[in-house]
Amino acid sequence: MIQRDPWLRFARHTPARIALGRTGASLPTQEVLRFALAHAQARDAVHTPFDADKVEEEVKSLGFTTLRVSSAAPARDVYLRRPDLGRRLSEDSRDRLAAAAGAEVDLAIVVADGLSSAAIHAQTKPFLAAFRPWIAERGWSLAPVVIATQARVALGDEVGERLKARALVVLVGERPGLSSPDSLGLYLTFDPRTGRTDAERNCISNVRPDGLGYEAAAFKLAWHLREAFRRGISGVDLKDESDLLLESGRPPARLGTD
Numbered sequence: 001m002i003q004r005d006p007w008l009r010f011a012r013h014t015p016a017r018i019a020l021g022r023t024g025a026s027l028p029t030q031e032v033l034r035f036a037l038a039h040a041q042a043r044d045a046v047h048t049p050f051d052a053d054k055v056e057e058e059v060k061s062l063g064f065t066t067l068r069v070s071s072a073a074p075a076r077d078v079y080l081r082r083p084d085l086g087r088r089l090s091e092d093s094r095d096r097l098a099a100a101a102g103a104e105v106d107l108a109i110v111v112a113d114g115l116s117s118a119a120i121h122a123q124t125k126p127f128l129a130a131f132r133p134w135i136a137e138r139g140w141s142l143a144p145v146v147i148a149t150q151a152r153v154a155l156g157d158e159v160g161e162r163l164k165a166r167a168l169v170v171l172v173g174e175r176p177g178l179s180s181p182d183s184l185g186l187y188l189t190f191d192p193r194t195g196r197t198d199a200e201r202n203c204i205s206n207v208r209p210d211g212l213g214y215e216a217a218a219f220k221l222a223w224h225l226r227e228a229f230r231r232g233i234s235g236v237d238l239k240d241e242s243d244l245l246l247e248s249g250r251p252p253a254r255l256g257t258d
Contacts, residue, residue: 002028015179015210035178042176047076050113051121056147058125059111062132065144067100069093069159073150086152089159097146097162106140107225108165108192112151116173116181123184123208124171130214134222137254153187153201160192167228168192169221174205183208186217188224190234200235202228219251226255 005019020031027035056066072088073079079086089097109128113120128145135142143163148155153170160168167190174183184207189196202224207217223242228234245252 017178038178038181041181042178045116045118045173045176045181046080048117048121049076050117050149052113052147052149055111055120055124059128059145059147062125062128064109064128064132064142067096067144067146068149069096069146069151070149071151071155076150079150083152086150087154089155094158094162097159100144101163104164104166105143106166106229107135108143108146108156108160108163108168110146110148110151110156110159110168110170112148112153112155112170112172114152114172114185115175116183118176119173119182119184119208120171122182123214126214127171127184127186127207127217130218131221134218134255138222138226140225153185153198154196156187157189157192157196158194160189161194165192166190167225167234169225180206180208180211183211186221188221188228188234190228190232190238197235202234202238202240215251216246219246222255 002021002023005021007019008021011019021028052068056068059066070090070093071079071086072090073082073085111120111124143165146159148159153172156168156170167188170187172185172187174185177183183205186204186207188202189200204212204217204220206212207214220240220242223245224238224240227238231238
């Protein structure tokens with residue numbers, strides 16, 4: 001017989017595992033099975049091969065030019081065991097970026113598979129579609145969107161440095177949770193260069209239909225970029241005050257003048 005948890009009425013407000021009830025000293029069989037399914041989905045998100053061709057095609061369909069690179073990790077199993085290799089470009093990728101680099105640009109965008117290629121497959125196109133109007137509205141110049149395989153966040157620092165970008169945004173598949181195997185993370189770094197620390201980045205997390213919506217995430221990123229350019233900072237020095245403009249319940253269509 002299942003004993004219901006008195007907090008059960010709160011469960012409908014969150015996908016987190018709360019108020020699961022119990023049968024004797026154990027969880028109900030249904031909850032044990034749901035846990036096993038969620039764990040399998042998280043593992044699948046990590047190990048599903050990154051379809052860089054599909055992602056590149058979708059990014060191009062939005063009007064962006066693209067460039068493909070890979071990290072120094074030659075395969076997924078190496079990538080998982082050697083995080084340091086996922087933060088460094090392969091030698092041929094360095095050559096490719098050197099050939100593509102031109103004059104200084106305002107912004108470089110890197111799409112990195114990270115620890116959830118499922119997140120990149122599902123969220124990249126709709127997020128970039130929501131963010132593209134903000135690029136046009138602010139008049140930011142843009143380097144080719146870089147599609148990076150077996151890549152972690154810090155790999156973007158070298159990409160941004162080599163493409164002479166004033167600011168870098170890395171779209172990365174976040175480490176899967178048991179209720180969120182498809183979360184996209186956005187990492188902003190002003191003045192990217194090799195050796196930057198995580199404290200020098202701003203992170204906008206959990207971008208997906210069941211988390212932070214695409215329009216709201218695009219607005220927050222645009223707000224952070226505007227402030228990063230205006231004040232010359234990012235990371236712990238740049239606090240998120242974008243919510244002050246969200247009191248109407250919808251992201252504003254424009255950020256206004258500087």
